[in-house]
Amino acid sequence: MSKLLKQYENLKKENKDTIYLFRVGIFYNIINQDAKIVNEQLGLKITDLGPNIYKCGFPVNQLEKYKRIFEEKKINYTVINNFSNSSITTNDYLNNIELKKVVNKILEIDFNNTTFQQSFNLLLDIQEKLKNIYK
Numbered sequence: 001m002s003k004l005l006k007q008y009e010n011l012k013k014e015n016k017d018t019i020y021l022f023r024v025g026i027f028y029n030i031i032n033q034d035a036k037i038v039n040e041q042l043g044l045k046i047t048d049l050g051p052n053i054y055k056c057g058f059p060v061n062q063l064e065k066y067k068r069i070f071e072e073k074k075i076n077y078t079v080i081n082n083f084s085n086s087s088i089t090t091n092d093y094l095n096n097i098e099l100k101k102v103v104n105k106i107l108e109i110d111f112n113n114t115t116f117q118q119s120f121n122l123l124l125d126i127q128e129k130l131k132n133i134y135k
Contacts, residue, residue, distance in 0.1 A: 005053070007080070008032065019070070019077040021063075028066075028079070029057040041073055042066075102129050 004022055008031055011020050019038060021028040030038050035054040039046040044056040058066055063079070070077045109122065 004029070004031065008034075011078075011080075017076055019075055021057075021066075021077055021079045023060060023079070023081045024057075026060050027057045028060060028063060029055050031055045037075075041075060042069060098129060098132070102126055 004024070008020060008022070011018070012033075019030060019034045021030055023029075030044070032052070032054055035044075035046050035056045038044050039056055044058065046054050046056045048054055067077075105122070105126065109119075111119075114122075
């Protein structure tokens, strides 16, 4: 977080009126004073990380939604994409969602009322989805 804080402080010196959205892994983090402003304006939950360090944020797949909200509320913002200190990628995140869908589909099966053909078709469908996830 120290590199991020240093970059944030340098950016704020250049333009104190801009909210900076830092991409960190699969999230955009908003820190310190910017986090407080976003918390007040948008209601995003703020987290206290220690003395004078605050953050809030949202998943990367929600960026377009929050861009629209910032623009509607006339909040100046800049997206900073140079931080990715996590080994988890967006694809990992999306694959995890798809895997959960497959698991939920399996959990919904009523084996007492499923024909052999329905079971076979379901297995083919699951296999295809898993191939797409792990290709």
